[in-house]
Amino acid sequence: MGFLKRFxxxxxxxxxxxxxxxxxxxxxxxxxxxxxxxxxxxLLRDIGLEVLSIFSxxxxxxxxxxxxxxxxxxxxxxxxxxxxxxxxxxxPQTAHSPTSTPSRL
Amino acid sequence: xxxxxxxxxxxxxxxxxxLCNEMFAHLPSKPEIRTVASGARALALLETEPFRxxxxxxxxxxxxxxxxxxxxxxxxPELRTVVLSGLEDEEFRSRAYALGVDLFWLKTDMQANSQxxxxxxxxxxxxxxxxxxxxxxxxxxxxIIQMECLSRSSTVLRxxxxxxxxxxWIQNGELIDAETxxxxxxxAFRRILGWRSGTFENMPAEPGRERAITKPVNALxxxxxxxxxxxxxxxDPGSIEQNAHRKTIWKLALLTREGAEFVIAVxxxxxxxxxxxxxxxxxxxxxxxxxxxxxxxxxxxxIEAGPxxxxxxxxxxxxxxxxxxxxxxxxxxxxxxxxxxPLLDKSKKLVSSxxx
Numbered sequence: 001m002g003f004l005k006r007f008x009x010x011x012x013x014x015x016x017x018x019x020x021x022x023x024x025x026x027x028x029x030x031x032x033x034x035x036x037x038x039x040x041x042x043l044l045r046d047i048g049l050e051v052l053s054i055f056s057x058x059x060x061x062x063x064x065x066x067x068x069x070x071x072x073x074x075x076x077x078x079x080x081x082x083x084x085x086x087x088x089x090x091x092p093q094t095a096h097s098p099t100s101t102p103s104r105l
Numbered sequence: 106x107x108x109x110x111x112x113x114x115x116x117x118x119x120x121x122x123x124l125c126n127e128m129f130a131h132l133p134s135k136p137e138i139r140t141v142a143s144g145a146r147a148l149a150l151l152e153t154e155p156f157r158x159x160x161x162x163x164x165x166x167x168x169x170x171x172x173x174x175x176x177x178x179x180x181x182p183e184l185r186t187v188v189l190s191g192l193e194d195e196e197f198r199s200r201a202y203a204l205g206v207d208l209f210w211l212k213t214d215m216q217a218n219s220q221x222x223x224x225x226x227x228x229x230x231x232x233x234x235x236x237x238x239x240x241x242x243x244x245x246x247x248x249i250i251q252m253e254c255l256s257r258s259s260t261v262l263r264x265x266x267x268x269x270x271x272x273x274w275i276q277n278g279e280l281i282d283a284e285t286x287x288x289x290x291x292x293a294f295r296r297i298l299g300w301r302s303g304t305f306e307n308m309p310a311e312p313g314r315e316r317a318i319t320k321p322v323n324a325l326x327x328x329x330x331x332x333x334x335x336x337x338x339x340x341d342p343g344s345i346e347q348n349a350h351r352k353t354i355w356k357l358a359l360l361t362r363e364g365a366e367f368v369i370a371v372x373x374x375x376x377x378x379x380x381x382x383x384x385x386x387x388x389x390x391x392x393x394x395x396x397x398x399x400x401x402x403x404x405x406x407x408i409e410a411g412p413x414x415x416x417x418x419x420x421x422x423x424x425x426x427x428x429x430x431x432x433x434x435x436x437x438x439x440x441x442x443x444x445x446x447p448l449l450d451k452s453k454k455l456v457s458s459x460x461x
Contacts (some may be wrong), residue, residue, distance in 0.1 A: 011269070017261055017408070017409075043407060044390070046404065046407055046408070047408065050403065050404045051402070052394070052402045053400055054396065054397055054400055054416075054418075057396045057397075058394050058418070059394055060393070061387075061389035061390050061392065061393040062389060063390065063393070063420060063422075063423075063425075064420060065418045065419065065420050066419060066421070067418065067419055068145060068416060068417070068418040068421050069416065069417040069418070070401055070404070070416050071406055071413070071414040071415050071416070071417070072401075072404075072410035072411045072412065072413055072414065073410065073411025073412050073413075074342040074410050075408065075410035075411070077404075082269075083132065092397060098174065
């Protein structure tokens with residue numbers, strides 16, 4: 001087996017989905033996070049920036065939001081507005097996950 | 106073929122008529138302008154020729170402007186009316202608006218802000234002649250009833266269409282009675298909903314009015330819309346405008362039946378116009394919905410999370426859902442106090458049947 005591993009090194013073909021929470025400040029910098037350190041920090045930052053942009057565009061449209069919940073086929077992202085920043089919860093969808101929106105929605 | 110609209114200007118001052126003639130000649134739509142110096146002559150002309158707009162002075166010998174306007178309102182309910190007066194008295198302004206005029210301008214203001222005045226006139230000329238209730242421009246009767254009910258107001262809506270008069274009693278956002286042409290209750294309400302234009306005014310509520318309509322207003326609107334559809338289907342195929350009108354009624358009925366506040370259908374950038382139902386068109390909300398769709402699409406590609414199902418958002422004033430369907434992005438708004446559970450399914454239902 002050890003011999004084979006030399007030739008077939010484990011290489012993740014599919015990026016794992018993040019689980020946990022991330023807090024970002026108003027500039028999109030990650031303040032704290034509980035997501036596995038194996039998950040690329042650049043992607044966490046991307047998630048934070050997109051979420052912040054949705055909040056900020058809503059403010060521009062005169063509908064400041066308290067919470068948004070983005071439902072992808074395999075991942076739920078719930079974000080609460082936090083004084084210009086946001087606390088973001090990442091929850092991969094499994095076959096047993098509830099399909100309804102979390103918290104108030 | 107594009108037709109030139111006609112404007113009739115009524116004033117007893119010949120110099121003023123010349124001035125108006127010159128000013129209106131600068132309107133972008135190049136309307137045909139006719140001028141008359143007496144109310145009787147104006148009414149005679151209106152009887153013989155179709156005009157889009159009447160611009161009327163108030164202070165005139167023999168028949169004054171208010172008299173002319175009250176006759177015009179009864180005989181020509183579709184005609185747009187503008188008062189241009191030198192009388193700086195608020196009483197005249199309110200009396201003119203009570204008669205259902207579209208605009209009231211003082212002559213001095215008109216000369217000082219001539220471009221704004223011309224823009225207003227051009228806007229009135231451009232409005233659709235077929236639909237809309239005056240008082241709130243370009244709104245159907247269904248819109249008006251919905252607005253009153255959604256705002257939980259108590260009022261009596263007095264609606265006039267030519268010589269026909271109707272009344273709707275609304276108490277705490279619920280329709281309790283209707284009356285027109287000797288009928289009352291649901292039958293009257295259905296008859297009133299068939300009116301496609303007219304004027305309306307809010308009168309004080311009558312809390313002592315006995316309830317004659319027990320069905321929810323949403324159910325009545327839906328039933329009426331279906332009845333109109335059936336009538337239209339059995340008749341000859343209508344024009345494009347009629348079909349569009351029917352579709353609008355159907356969508357509004359769907360909206361009210363589900364209890365949603367509004368639906369905004371946003372096509373991709375540069376591929377058609379945004380469609381808004383249940384609220385005033387809001388470019389900023391449409392822009393936000395488009396941004397959400399773009400932003401989540403980018404995110405989905407980057408983190409490989411699969412296609413977007415939906416986005417839910419809320420604040421103290423409303424709950425919203427963003428959904429994608431047939432290349433369009435839909436923003437569905439709900440009141441904040443509605444139970445959250447079934448909202449996603451209801452939003453999906455609204456969106457899936459929107460363009461069907």
